[in-house]
Amino acid sequence: MKSKENDERVARMRHSTSHIMAEAVQCLFPEAKFGIGPMIEKGFYYDFDLPRALAPDDLPAIENRMREIIHQDVPFVTERIAKEKARKLFAAQPYKLELIDEISDSTATIYRQGSFTDLCRGPHLASTGEVKAFKLTHVAGAYWRGDEKRPMLQRIYGVAFAGQKELDDYLSLQAEAAKRDHRKLGKELGLFSIHEEIGPGLVCWHPKGALIRQIIEDFWRAEHRKRGYDIVYTPHIAKIDLWKTSGHLEFYRDYLFPPMEIEGQQYMLKPMNCLAHILIYKSQLRSYRNLPLRYAELGTVYRYERTGVLYGLARVRGFTQDDAHIFCRPDQVEEEVTEVLNLAQFMMSSFGFGEYELLLSTRPEKYAGTVSMWEEATGALKHVLEKLDSHYEVDPGEGVFYGPKIDIKLKDAVGHVWQGPTIQVDFNLPQRFDVCYIGEDGLEHNVVMIHRTVLGSMERFLACLVEHYGGAFPVWLSPVQATIVPIADRHVGYAHEIESVFRNDGIRVRVDDRSERMNLKIREAELEKVPYMLVVGDKEMASSSVSLRLRSGENLGSESVPQVKSRIMAAIEAKS
Numbered sequence: 001m002k003s004k005e006n007d008e009r010v011a012r013m014r015h016s017t018s019h020i021m022a023e024a025v026q027c028l029f030p031e032a033k034f035g036i037g038p039m040i041e042k043g044f045y046y047d048f049d050l051p052r053a054l055a056p057d058d059l060p061a062i063e064n065r066m067r068e069i070i071h072q073d074v075p076f077v078t079e080r081i082a083k084e085k086a087r088k089l090f091a092a093q094p095y096k097l098e099l100i101d102e103i104s105d106s107t108a109t110i111y112r113q114g115s116f117t118d119l120c121r122g123p124h125l126a127s128t129g130e131v132k133a134f135k136l137t138h139v140a141g142a143y144w145r146g147d148e149k150r151p152m153l154q155r156i157y158g159v160a161f162a163g164q165k166e167l168d169d170y171l172s173l174q175a176e177a178a179k180r181d182h183r184k185l186g187k188e189l190g191l192f193s194i195h196e197e198i199g200p201g202l203v204c205w206h207p208k209g210a211l212i213r214q215i216i217e218d219f220w221r222a223e224h225r226k227r228g229y230d231i232v233y234t235p236h237i238a239k240i241d242l243w244k245t246s247g248h249l250e251f252y253r254d255y256l257f258p259p260m261e262i263e264g265q266q267y268m269l270k271p272m273n274c275l276a277h278i279l280i281y282k283s284q285l286r287s288y289r290n291l292p293l294r295y296a297e298l299g300t301v302y303r304y305e306r307t308g309v310l311y312g313l314a315r316v317r318g319f320t321q322d323d324a325h326i327f328c329r330p331d332q333v334e335e336e337v338t339e340v341l342n343l344a345q346f347m348m349s350s351f352g353f354g355e356y357e358l359l360l361s362t363r364p365e366k367y368a369g370t371v372s373m374w375e376e377a378t379g380a381l382k383h384v385l386e387k388l389d390s391h392y393e394v395d396p397g398e399g400v401f402y403g404p405k406i407d408i409k410l411k412d413a414v415g416h417v418w419q420g421p422t423i424q425v426d427f428n429l430p431q432r433f434d435v436c437y438i439g440e441d442g443l444e445h446n447v448v449m450i451h452r453t454v455l456g457s458m459e460r461f462l463a464c465l466v467e468h469y470g471g472a473f474p475v476w477l478s479p480v481q482a483t484i485v486p487i488a489d490r491h492v493g494y495a496h497e498i499e500s501v502f503r504n505d506g507i508r509v510r511v512d513d514r515s516e517r518m519n520l521k522i523r524e525a526e527l528e529k530v531p532y533m534l535v536v537g538d539k540e541m542a543s544s545s546v547s548l549r550l551r552s553g554e555n556l557g558s559e560s561v562p563q564v565k566s567r568i569m570a571a572i573e574a575k576s
Helices: 002-028 058-072 083-089 094-101 164-180 182-188 207-226 240-246 274-281 330-350 371-387 428-432 458-469 489-504 518-527 538-543 561-573
Strands: 043-049 076-082 107-113 116-119 133-143 152-161 192-194 203-205 237-239 260-262 265-269 293-302 318-328 356-361 393-395 405-411 417-426 436-438 444-446 448-457 482-486 509-511 532-536 545-550 555-560
Touching: 002 043, 002 058, 002 107, 002 116, 002 152, 043 133, 058 133, 076 083, 083 094, 083 107, 094 116, 133 164, 152 164, 164 182, 164 458, 182 192, 182 458, 203 207, 207 293, 207 318, 207 330, 207 448, 207 458, 237 240, 240 265, 240 274, 240 428, 274 293, 274 318, 274 428, 274 448, 318 330, 318 458, 330 371, 330 405, 330 417, 330 448, 356 371, 371 405, 371 417, 417 428, 417 458, 428 448, 448 458, 482 489, 482 518, 489 509, 489 532, 489 538, 489 561, 518 532, 532 538, 532 561, 538 545, 538 555, 545 561, 555 561
Parallel strands: 356 393, 482 509, 482 532
Antiparallel strands: 043 152, 076 107, 107 116, 133 152, 192 203, 237 265, 260 265, 293 318, 318 448, 356 405, 405 417, 417 448, 436 444, 532 545, 545 555
């Protein structure tokens, strides 16, 4: 109970800090128009319509004014007033007037602190002086009510904590996260790029990024074949009628690219791989003895994400899902879901993720199928989670339109949460497409479909890996596993001999034979986060050895070539 009370107090404190910020903004910009200012995880934000764009030095000025308001320790005073009175009070605030019109009651709640009055349900702290530690972090654009047809406002974000140490720890973690930003490291390490000439949210994979992706995909294919999956490939476009039958055109319209006309017929870029897998299944008659059938595809799909939400590799318009669809009998659903969960956990641990959250996402407001279908599908997922004694939270209304799902959120090394594996049970599409098998009774029965990914998308998963490891990938994933640095030109031949020995055993190695200083070559290899640097000179040539350094800067000294090769091979095999 004490923890719950503390959480509620922190939530009130964050909400109260947003009001203090709004008052500070009003002091600096008296003509400001105010949107909304809620509490969010770790902090708060407030949306403003201001006479000019905010500059970097505006945030410190706003913070200083906030500290003055906090020091004054003025009380938060609540009052319920008639809606007509509220309209007069906020006559110069169009966004508040819109919110007042939406209040179903005849009264509205306002909060005052000092000279500032806001329309708000609360709750708040007793006074401004109870706010202890805060920091304004950044400004972003935000459409009013999230509607791109409405005015673009300026959203100021901030964080607030119960004490200064918590704030300092958070800011330190954020500074580390900024160093690990996959957009920054992706450029520095030469992994990928996005070009305006091609279009926003469409990724070009550079050789090193493509190599990491290939390693991940090869591992993925091998593990799926072990578990009885068949690999398939399907087209990137399909006739629009397919998406009408599935319900995507009705329920998923906002994320679909406009149709294209080819020879008098409309086609669409696919947002999902599932429908082609259904057609593969339906290409011949299936018996109950054939089930389950598991089709897996690293399938590229296209979704129209608004420009404002695109974010490096984490939010794109074209991406490759590690997708699979399992066609099974109703009595096989729980066993198949269990196996998928086991595979997902194996894949996460293989890539170094030990922390994650499980969410059971239930029926959304707009859904296909019947309530009984949804209850049966949700019950199956819930039973598996409970049978495995998995701790999970219910995420109400966050299922996809055709079925409930288990979402697994990965936590990276700095505590950021990423969308990872997802498992969906679907009774709906098999009915829409008449996906059947012949049962023991000789009659046709609808299959159950399980839609699943165990990594997510290649794009987002690589973004997650980059930030989790800060670009210093485990040896097995590193595009270059070892750099050989000859000290002088006379050592280049020996360096290439070692390179040949390593390459024959599959080690990804290169020789840096540029006419540059040794220390510069080592420094550049460290910046590229190459795991091993092998320095060779006269002494190493004479003893058939190398001087071994790690990307951490540690110098391990002289080791024989076979020793170094064994060390690297062991690290690759252990996926360390």
